[in-house]
Amino acid sequence: MPSKRVRPEVLTFTPYVPGLSIDEIKARYGLETVIKLASNENPLGVSPIVQQVLAHAVDQVFRYPQNHSPRLTQAIAKAMGVPAEMVVAGNGSDEIIDLLLRVVAQPGQDNVVCYEHSFSMYAMMARMCGVEYREVPRGEDFRLPLESLAEAVNHNTALVFVTSPDNPTGLAARAEELMVLSGVLPPGALLVVDEAYMDFTWPPEEYSMMNAAAELGNVVVLRTFSKAYGLAGLRLGYGVMPVWLADHVRRARPPFTVNLLAEEAGIAALDDDTFYSATLEVVFTGRERLLKRLPELGCTVWPSQANFVMFQPPLSAGVVCEELLKRGIIVRHLKSFGLPANIRVNVGTGPETEAFLKALEEILNA
Numbered sequence: 001m002p003s004k005r006v007r008p009e010v011l012t013f014t015p016y017v018p019g020l021s022i023d024e025i026k027a028r029y030g031l032e033t034v035i036k037l038a039s040n041e042n043p044l045g046v047s048p049i050v051q052q053v054l055a056h057a058v059d060q061v062f063r064y065p066q067n068h069s070p071r072l073t074q075a076i077a078k079a080m081g082v083p084a085e086m087v088v089a090g091n092g093s094d095e096i097i098d099l100l101l102r103v104v105a106q107p108g109q110d111n112v113v114c115y116e117h118s119f120s121m122y123a124m125m126a127r128m129c130g131v132e133y134r135e136v137p138r139g140e141d142f143r144l145p146l147e148s149l150a151e152a153v154n155h156n157t158a159l160v161f162v163t164s165p166d167n168p169t170g171l172a173a174r175a176e177e178l179m180v181l182s183g184v185l186p187p188g189a190l191l192v193v194d195e196a197y198m199d200f201t202w203p204p205e206e207y208s209m210m211n212a213a214a215e216l217g218n219v220v221v222l223r224t225f226s227k228a229y230g231l232a233g234l235r236l237g238y239g240v241m242p243v244w245l246a247d248h249v250r251r252a253r254p255p256f257t258v259n260l261l262a263e264e265a266g267i268a269a270l271d272d273d274t275f276y277s278a279t280l281e282v283v284f285t286g287r288e289r290l291l292k293r294l295p296e297l298g299c300t301v302w303p304s305q306a307n308f309v310m311f312q313p314p315l316s317a318g319v320v321c322e323e324l325l326k327r328g329i330i331v332r333h334l335k336s337f338g339l340p341a342n343i344r345v346n347v348g349t350g351p352e353t354e355a356f357l358k359a360l361e362e363i364l365n366a
Contacts, residue, residue, distance in 0.1 A: 042230035047275035093237030170304025199228035286347035
């Protein structure tokens with residue numbers, strides 16, 4: 001049988017299943033307009049300056065980009081205040097996760113540790129690499145279980161993953177708490193802090209481990225251009241890590257994984273403070289609106305430092321999501337995270353957020 005030629009770890013894989021696209025929803029329900037609030041994308045789209053840069057760069061796509069994206073790496077280093085030698089750009093932060101596992105974790109020997117109801121890529125990529133994936137329970141009310149993570153590691157632990165702010169809850173760990181965790185890890189273990197949503201924290205200096213990564217020898221910080229910078233479709237992310245590790249990751253990676261347009265867009269996005277500030281204003285305003293209005297509608301809501309809010313409606317979450325779809329609004333049912341009673345909704349533009357709240361009120365009062 002052909003399956004006998006497939007590695008045993010892969011036989012049990014279930015593929016990542018994204019939500020339905022806007023076009024699929026339109027076709028299924030006969031809708032002309034659809035509001036997508038399911039994928040934590042930038043509510044303002046993409047920067048006009050980035051669009052101009054992409055238009056000018058498109059005639060160069062027949063050329064290979066510079067390997068390891070040195071111009072982008074320098075721009076990231078300047079923006080984040082870290083040495084360029086610590087920065088590795090990737091085809092989304094997913095590529096950096098994959099490379100870290102391939103470079104530091106020994107198949108069949110090492111383990112990686114995370115917590116339940118978390119981003120699925122950590123477990124998927126660990127198993128793909130033949131590395132044991134250990135998962136600890138969350139704390140009370142979905143709190144990030146930093147103490148349990150520390151207790152779960154052993155001398156074979158290669159990586160410990162923490163998403164902060166967390167997906168799907170929006171909860172965040174403070175930098176001082178994460179520094180304590182990094183300090184109790186055994187020699188050889190790395191703390192990987194996925195800061196995909198860090199742009200939306202306030203105040204960010206109390207939460208980000210970016211500065212600590214330059215001081216500590218066992219911390220990796222992941223960031224993405226998909227959220228605050230509106231470049232999800234170009235697949236661009238990066239890791240900030242110890243210089244020795246960055247050197248080995250660059251040696252191990254395939255060439256040219258960051259395409260030419262993504263590099264140009266990333267450099268332009270980092271320089272567009274106007275669009276970035278406008279994005280944060282919309283997200284902070286919309287998040288406060290959701291956090292205030294959802295409890296008034298009878299929903300249980302968790303505090304959020306991200307560009308989305310997790311809530312539990314008083315009706316079946318599956319029914320609520322289906323009724324919202326019929327009204328042309330896509331949110332994320334968290335069944336795939338192992339939280340079937342909960343829903344995640346990201347902040348849209350002001351009118352989009354209000355349209356969601358109005359539709360939800362209609363459904364809950366029906």
